[in-house]
Structures are given as C-alpha cells and as structure tokens.
Amino acid sequence: MTELMHTLPNGLRVVTAPMPHVETTSVGVWIDVxxxxxRADENxxxxxxxxxxFKGTRRRTARAIAExxxxxxxxxxAYTSREQTAYYARALKEDLELATDIIADIVLNSTFPEDELARERSVVCQEIAQVNDTPDDLVFDLLQEAAYPDQAVGRSILGKPDRVGRFSRQELxxxxxxxxxxxxMVVAAAGAVDPDEFLKLAEARFGHVADSPMERPEPSLWRGSQLVxxxxxxxxxLAFGVDGVAFDDPDFPAVQVLSNLLGGGMSSRLFQEIRENRGLAYSVFSFAGSMMDGGMVGVYAATDPEALGELQPVLADEIRRAADDVDEDExxxxxxxIKAGMVMALESSSARLExxxxxxxxxxxPPDTAEWLELVDAVDAAAVRRVAAKLFGSGRPPALAAIGPAAGLEDGARFAERFG
Known part of the structure; x- marks a missing residue:
C-alpha cells in the first residue's frame, strides 16, 4: 500500500491511502489534542x-448530521483519548465528498446550542456513571491515576460529574x-479514494483553518502508587502496570512482542498458566500502551476474592520467568x-484510516508498514528477555489498582519484590 501526504500552506496535513480493491472510503480528522x-479545572x-x-452546526442540525x-x-x-481527538466516517466510495463535508462541518462549524449542551451534560454524566458501574473499565482509570497521580495524564478522560455538569459554551x-x-490536524482518507480528488476536497474545506496557540502538555512523571x-x-x-516506553523508544517493538507473549492470546503464558492450568481467572491479559513521552506495561485479571492470594504470586512468577527463559520459538x-493482526486489520479501510x-x-x-514489520521481525528472544528485565526489574514502584472485595490484596511494594 502507498500512502501520500501533502501539507497545506496553513500547516494542516492531508494523508491518503488508496486501497484499489475495496468499495468503501473512510475519512476523518485526527487532532493532536x-x-x-x-488544565485541572477543565478536566x-x-x-x-x-x-x-455532533449537536448542530451553522449548516446542519444534529438530526440532519445523522440522517x-x-x-x-x-x-x-468520534473518540477522545489522552493525546488525540478523532472524528471519522465511512461510506461507499461515491459518497466521499458528502462524508468529507460532514466531517469538516462538525469539526469547524459547530455552534454548541445551549439546549443541546444542557442535555449532553446529562448524557456524559450518565456515561461516567456507566463506567463507574463497570469495574473492568473503571479499574483502568484507577490504574492510570495510580501511575500518574495529580497529573493531567492521570486524570479520567471523561472528567468528574460535578465539573462536567457545569461546562459552559464559552469553555468549549x-x-x-x-x-x-x-x-x-491530520485530514485523512483510506479505501476507494483518489489522492488528487481528496486533496482538492480537503483544501476546499480545511485550507482556511488558522493555527492554534495551545501550550505543550506537562510531561508525564511516573509515580506508581496503589488505589483500591x-x-x-x-x-x-486487579490491574497493575510498570513504567513503559514512549512511541519513539527503540525498544517499542520488543515491548509489544513481550506484552503479546505474556498475555496477548490463548497461547500466552498468563492465559495458559492462570486460566487453563489453575483456573484462577476467566479473564486475564497483558497490555502495553505508549504516549509521546512515556507509557505503561501491565496486566489485568478478574478473580474470586478467595483466589487473590494465589493469583498475585502466579502473575509475578510468570513475569519473572519472562526475563529468564523466553526462547526463540515463543x-x-x-x-x-503481531504481524498477522496488523496486516489483517489493514484490510479494512477504517482500520487503515486510523x-x-x-x-x-x-x-x-504516514507509517511505512513494511518497515514496521521489519522492526518486529528483528526482535529476538534476547531482546524480549532484556526488556522484561528492564521494565519489571527497574526497582521503580508499580501502579496497582483493584476494585471489589480486595482484603487479600498484596500491597504494591510487596508485589514488586516478587518479580523484581
């Protein structure tokens, strides 16, 4: 696949990834915010x-956008993450212009009607309540806060109900x-798209956008702590994590291979030992998330309270072994x-857009897929063992979060000693 990028005079980047054998087009705007x-008061x-x-523009009502x-x-x-916001659409190839126009309209021409804002405050507060009632989601917010307390990167993306319920139009x-x-901004399209045609569409709708003075976010500072x-x-x-790596870290590919090896599928170490061999959990997996200036590598598991005392040592044992005995076959x-998952996903225009x-x-x-696959291929067992020892044996405090009847939980310091 060939990706094309063009930078408009205002600094906005336009990227296309033609996929000749598909009939759909995915288009969107990704924003570096x-x-x-x-700020703390606008979480x-x-x-x-x-x-x-989505609640109305100068040209469309909320209903018209959907219809x-x-x-x-x-x-x-659309979605909001800690470092990016994205708005995207997918349609048949003949509707590329309409999809691009709607995306541009909601990003550039939203009017934030007061009556819609009042309703949406309530909707988002209900979304927060839903997460609070879903422990397997909420535990990751707690983990992020435990890793980065009193920092913007450690706060919930959704915010707190008492503040969300008071956001004004002027603040938005x-x-x-x-x-x-x-x-x-990056304006992008993937799928059945002609790069020259899309560039003209993007120039017409985004060429006038001014730049912004937003300050750089405060650096992330790992402070691993415990929240229950x-x-x-x-x-x-239960979720725990250790200080990971940023996107541009040379060890990024090795960390991805390590995480997948630990808990990325049914053949992974954690799944086999914790679920298949011991029956300690129905759900157990590892994760490796990165940011521009840091990251986290960790594990999630849900277990019976009576099994908690056995689960934590087994988790630690599997992690410790990864620094010692990972072999070339594994x-x-x-x-x-990792490679198959990436290539299979890219057969979808929406995944390619993302x-x-x-x-x-x-x-x-734009990414060079072949180069990334080569970087993954270059990761050998020695590299996996090295990054496992570096991440889990650093001596830095882990972040530990738990929701439920957790009286049997080992504190983070004792837990770290097990795999350090």
Whole structure:
C-alpha cells in the first residue's frame, strides 16, 4: 500500500491511502489534542467538546448530521483519548465528498446550542456513571491515576460529574480555539479514494483553518502508587502496570512482542498458566500502551476474592520467568501474531484510516508498514528477555489498582519484590 501526504500552506496535513480493491472510503480528522492538554479545572472538556460537535452546526442540525450520513448507508463517530481527538466516517466510495463535508462541518462549524449542551451534560454524566458501574473499565482509570497521580495524564478522560455538569459554551469554544489548529490536524482518507480528488476536497474545506496557540502538555512523571475501591461484588478486578516506553523508544517493538507473549492470546503464558492450568481467572491479559513521552506495561485479571492470594504470586512468577527463559520459538510465535493482526486489520479501510492518521500525528509522516514489520521481525528472544528485565526489574514502584472485595490484596511494594 502507498500512502501520500501533502501539507497545506496553513500547516494542516492531508494523508491518503488508496486501497484499489475495496468499495468503501473512510475519512476523518485526527487532532493532536486530548485529555492531557486540559488544565485541572477543565478536566473532561475535550471529551465534552467531541460530544457537542455532533449537536448542530451553522449548516446542519444534529438530526440532519445523522440522517445525511445514514441516508447513504454510512456511519459517523468520534473518540477522545489522552493525546488525540478523532472524528471519522465511512461510506461507499461515491459518497466521499458528502462524508468529507460532514466531517469538516462538525469539526469547524459547530455552534454548541445551549439546549443541546444542557442535555449532553446529562448524557456524559450518565456515561461516567456507566463506567463507574463497570469495574473492568473503571479499574483502568484507577490504574492510570495510580501511575500518574495529580497529573493531567492521570486524570479520567471523561472528567468528574460535578465539573462536567457545569461546562459552559464559552469553555468549549475556548478549548477548541486553543487546540483545534491547522498544524495540529491530520485530514485523512483510506479505501476507494483518489489522492488528487481528496486533496482538492480537503483544501476546499480545511485550507482556511488558522493555527492554534495551545501550550505543550506537562510531561508525564511516573509515580506508581496503589488505589483500591472496596465494593461488595463477586470478583476482584486487579490491574497493575510498570513504567513503559514512549512511541519513539527503540525498544517499542520488543515491548509489544513481550506484552503479546505474556498475555496477548490463548497461547500466552498468563492465559495458559492462570486460566487453563489453575483456573484462577476467566479473564486475564497483558497490555502495553505508549504516549509521546512515556507509557505503561501491565496486566489485568478478574478473580474470586478467595483466589487473590494465589493469583498475585502466579502473575509475578510468570513475569519473572519472562526475563529468564523466553526462547526463540515463543518469540517467533508472538512476532507472527503481531504481524498477522496488523496486516489483517489493514484490510479494512477504517482500520487503515486510523493507522495513517494517528501515526502521522505521532511520527510526523504516514507509517511505512513494511518497515514496521521489519522492526518486529528483528526482535529476538534476547531482546524480549532484556526488556522484561528492564521494565519489571527497574526497582521503580508499580501502579496497582483493584476494585471489589480486595482484603487479600498484596500491597504494591510487596508485589514488586516478587518479580523484581
């Protein structure tokens, strides 16, 4: 696949990834602004802004936005992360212009009607309540806060109900004015798209966008701590993490292979030992997340409270062994899973869109898939053992979060001693 990038005079980047054998087109705008760009008193505003973008523009009502894209069989959506906000749509190839126009309209022309804002405050507060009632989601917010307490990167993307319920139109407009600038945007399309045609569409709709003065976010500072939410529920939801690597770290590919090897599938060490051999958990997996200036590698498991005392030592044993006895066959299997997963995903125009837009924001240019696959292929067992020892044996305090009847939980310091 060939990706093409063009930078408009205002600094906005336009990226296309033609996929000649598909009949759909995915188009979107990715913006280099998210939860970690918020000041403490505006936590949740980036997510609220994303919601409100769909609630009416100078040209379309909220209902018209939905009816126009669904009227041609397409769909439209958005998300907010800690570092990025995205708005995207998918439609048949003949509806590329309509999809591009709607995306541009909601990003650039939203009016934030007061009556819609009042309703959406309530909707987002209900979303927060839903997460609070879903421990396997909430535990990751607690883990992030435990890793980065009192920092923007450690706060919930959704915000807190008492603040979300008071966001004003002026606050939304102020945050958009600071963050939604041309040089912070990537406008992208993937699938059945002609690069020259899409460039003209993007120039017509985004060529006038001004730049923004948003300040750089505060650096992330790992401070690993422990947070426990005691609840009378059936299981304990446990998550822990250690200080990881940034996107541009040379060890990034090796960390991905390590994480997948530990808990990325049914053949992984954690799944085999904890679920298949011991029956200690139904759900157990590892994860490796990165940011522009840091990251986290860790494990999630849900278990019966009576099994918690056995689960933590087994987790630690499997992690410790990864620094000692990972072999080439196991590493090769993990590499193959990562490569196959990536290539299979890229057969979808929406997945391809996500990849080219996000990675252009992260690395400054569209990804070279062949180069990334070569980097994964270069990871051998020695590299996996080395990064396992570096990450889990650093001596830095882990972040530990648990929800449920967690009286049997080992504290983070004792737990770290087990795999250090």
């Amino acid at each position: 998210g939860g970690r760009h918020e 949740g505003v980036a997510h609220m802004l994303e919601h409100m973008a 126009e894209i669904e009227g041609v069989g397409g769909y439209i959506n 407009e102020g945050f958009m004015g600071r963050g939604y600038g041309a040089s912070r 939410d005691e609840r009378a529920i059936e299981q304990v939801h 590493t090769a299997r993990s590499r193959s899973q 990849q080219i837009a996000r990675q252009t924001l992260i690395y400054g240019a």
